[in-house]
Every structure is written in structure tokens, then in C-alpha cells.
Amino acid sequence: MKLTLSVIKADIGGYVGHSASHPKILDKAQECLKAAKKDGLLIDFHVTNCGDDVQLIMTHKKGEDSEAIHKLAWDTFVEGTKLAKKLRLHGAGQDLLSDAFSGNVKAMGPGVAEMEIEERQAETVIIFMADKTSAGAWNMPLYKMFADPFNTIGLVIAGNMHGGFSFELHDVKEHKKITFNAPEEIYDMLVFMGAPGRYAVKAVYHRGTGEVASVSSTQRLSKMAGRYVGKDDPVCIVRSQGNFPAVGEILEPFTMPALVEGWMRGSHHGPLMPVAQPQANPSRFDGPPRVISYGFQLADGKLVGPRDMFDDPAFDEPRRWANQAAEYLRRHGPFEPHRLPLEEMEYTTMPQVMKKLEKRFVNL
Ligand code: F6R
Numbered sequence: 306m307k308l309t310l311s312v313i314k315a316d317i318g319g320y321v322g323h324s325a326s327h328p329k330i331l332d333k334a335q336e337c338l339k340a341a342k343k344d345g346l347l348i349d350f351h352v353t354n355c356g357d358d359v360q361l362i363m364t365h366k367k368g369e370d371s372e373a374i375h376k377l378a379w380d381t382f383v384e385g386t387k388l389a390k391k392l393r394l395h396g397a398g399q400d401l402l403s404d405a406f407s408g409n410v411k412a413m414g415p416g417v418a419e420m421e422i423e424e425r426q427a428e429t430v431i432i433f434m435a436d437k438t439s440a441g442a443w444n445m446p447l448y449k450m451f452a453d454p455f456n457t458i459g460l461v462i463a464g465n466m467h468g469g470f471s472f473e474l475h476d477v478k479e480h481k482k483i484t485f486n487a488p489e490e491i492y493d494m495l496v497f498m499g500a501p502g503r504y505a506v507k508a509v510y511h512r513g514t515g516e517v518a519s520v521s522s523t524q525r526l527s528k529m530a531g532r533y534v535g536k537d538d539p540v541c542i543v544r545s546q547g548n549f550p551a552v553g554e555i556l557e558p559f560t561m562p563a564l565v566e567g568w569m570r571g572s573h574h575g576p577l578m579p580v581a582q583p584q585a586n587p588s589r590f591d592g593p594p595r596v597i598s599y600g601f602q603l604a605d606g607k608l609v610g611p612r613d614m615f616d617d618p619a620f621d622e623p624r625r626w627a628n629q630a631a632e633y634l635r636r637h638g639p640f641e642p643h644r645l646p647l648e649e650m651e652y653t654t655m656p657q658v659m660k661k662l663e664k665r666f667v668n669l
């Protein structure tokens with residue numbers, strides 16, 4: 306059975322500040338999607354939040370980029386925004402960059418990850434959702450999952466994965482894409498993938514069967530609005546088991562809280578901390594950045610789950626490590642590399658300060 310799994314997310318208002326989503330906003334989204342399920346547009350859905358971002362996890366038969374599904378997500382965010390305004394939540398409607406829906410939410414602010422698949426007998430999927438970071442945050446974890454034998458032993462000892470995976474990278478600045486084959490092209494691939502601010506992994510495919518293995522949202526809000534309006538707070542869908550990495554191989558990369566862009570005012574490097582969903586309420590210096598992971602089994606499109614995969618004491622050490630890294634970085638205060646390089650910062654007073662001091666600069 307052909308089935309589409311769509312994860313569409315937006316920050317439509319924070320409670321309190323940018324730390325979390327208000328329960329009433331989640332209830333509202335739930336209500337909207339419930340009606341769509343009753344009407345037969347959705348097979349199933351699940352609503353959650355990672356920090357101040359609301360994620361709509363939906364299954365249906367309309368394919369990727371379906372206008373009906375995107376409109377449903379848009380209308381749901383618009384309804385949520387109305388409520389956010391009423392509750393005077395912070396940044397109500399933050400990610401909705403347009404006043405009217407125009408066919409596809411992709412260029413309008415919300416983040417989108419969708420895959421149309423042939424549902425397997427047992428279709429295991431893991432959905433990663435992050436807050437206070439940007440689209441490139443998935444690069445290192447995806448590399449480890451699908452190309453690194455020190456992470457994924459299946460690449461070495463499982464016959465159905467030994468042929469490797471291919472990676473589709475998007476240049477988020479020039480709007481170009483390129484595909485690399487792992488393992489033989491990993492050195493070339495890492496030249497680009499190692500620069501996640503510019504090149505983000507959009508999708509991963511099984512080389513033997515061509516099946517899609519993973520899809521991420523790569524929208525860059527900053528570039529779309531022509532100014533910075535928030536971090537991307539991306540989502541990523543990964544298929545698991547059989548031809549794909551095992552659940553444990555998919556979660557393993559997050560035992561290393563890698564440094565990502567985001568955190569306070571979207572202008573700092575910070576460790577990506579894997580947490581259970583109730584812990585995804587970034588508070589210290591508006592962070593540190595969080596990632597949650599929900600596991601589902603799909604049954605004729607029904608979402609059996611979620612299981613909150615980072616709700617496991619085995620991730621206590623990575624969390625502790627992330628706190629240590631956070632502490633170490635915070636001691637740098639306004640200095641790089643804690644603070645992002647000038648051109649990557651979401652907030653900057655540079656133009657005003659420069660203008661004010663222009664005349665005081667003299668040639669050396
Ligand atoms: C980062 C983030 C927060 C805000 C900060 C200031 O992605 O959401 O760190 O940037 O709280 O928020 P404003 O400018 O809305 O007062």
C-alpha cells in the first residue's frame with residue numbers, strides 16, 4: 306500500500322517566552338486534525354511539540370506536496386495562531402510568513418519532511434524533532450547512521466545494508482542539490498556535509514533497492530524571509546529495521562551531543578541534547594538545543610505509538626555531557642566560537658554600531 310508520512314511543523318507562539326508550546330495550542334491542533342481524519346483526508350495523526358515548535362505528524366494517501374494536506378497544516382497553524390494571539394503568547398504566528406495560503410507551505414515558513422512509501426509488513430519509523438537549532442543539525446547524525454561503521458555495525462555485517470546508502474545534499478544558499486554514494490564517495494561528500502550551515506542532507510536512499518530511508522526538512526527561515534525570523538528547528542524522518550539501520554543504530558549518533566547552530570537568539574553554538582519529550586522545554590540561556598525522537602510502527606497507515614525513544618537512562622550520560630559542554634561554552638560569553646560568526650547570527654547590531662563608529666575607523 307502506497308502511503309505518505311508527512312511531518313509539518315511551525316513555531317506559532319511560545320509559552321513562556323520561546324521555551325515551550327501552550328497545551329491549548331496543542332489541543333487546538335489536535336481538534337483540527339481530528340476533523341480531517343473524520344473527513345477521510347488523514348488516515349491518522351499525532352500532534353506534539355519540541356519546545357516552542359508544534360509538529361503535525363500525519364499519514365494519508367495524497368502523496369508528497371499535496372495541496373490538501375499542506376492547506377490542512379496551514380489552516381491548523383492559522384487557527385493555533387489566533388489562539389496564541391488571544392493568550393498573548395510570545396511570537397504568535399512567528400513562522401507564518403505570509404497572509405494567505407498559496408498551494409504549498411514549504412516557502413511560507415513551516416518546516417516539512419514527507420516521504421511516500423510502500424508500507425512494509427512491519428514499518429518502523431523514527432521521527433526526530435529539534436528546537437533552537439537549524440536544518441544542518443541532522444548532517445552528522447545521518448552520516449553516522451548511514452555511512453559510519455563505527456556507529457552502524459549493520460553496514461559491515463548485515464547483507465541487506467552492505468551495499469551502502471546514497472545521500473542527497475541541498476545547498477541551502479544556492480538552491481542546488483547533489484547526490485553522493487557512500488561508502489566510496491565519503492571523502493568528497495564530507496567536504497560539503499561537514500559545512501552544515503550551507504549544505505544540509507535532504508534525503509538518504511538505500512542503494513540496492515532505491516527505497517527512501519530518510520527525509521529532513523531543510524527550509525531556512527532566515528533565507529526565506531530575507532531576514533532572520535527564527536531558527537529552522539528542523540524535523541527528520543528515518544525508516545528503521547530490515548534494509549535500514551536498527552532502531553539502536555539510528556539513536557546511537559545522539560549519544561554524542563554535537564555542537565549545532567542556534568541556542569540563544571539563534572546566534573550561538575551549543576550541544577544538541579537528546580531528551581524525552583516532556584524535557585524539551587529549553588530554558589537555560591534559551592537552550593541548550595534539544596532533540597526528541599518518537600518511534601512508531603505503521604499499520605495500514607495507522608500510527609502505532611509513539612514511543613518516546615530518548616526516555617531511557619542510557620541517554621543520561623549524553624545529557625550530562627551536553628550540560629558540561631553547555632557550561633564550558635557559556636563561559637565564553639559573547640565571544641566566538643560560542644557566539645556564531647558575524648554573517649551567521651540571527652541577531653546583530655553590527656550595521657548600527659558600524660554606522661555610528663564609521664568615522665572613527667582610520668586606515669592602518
Ligand atoms: C532562539 C530563540 C530565543 C529568542 C530570544 C529573544 O531561537 O527563539 O532565544 O531569540 O528569546 O526573543 P525575542 O526577540 O522574540 O524577544
Ligand code: MG
Nearest residue numbers: 316319323357
Ligand atoms: Mg519561538
Ligand code: MG
Nearest residue numbers: 357436437538
Ligand atoms: Mg523553536
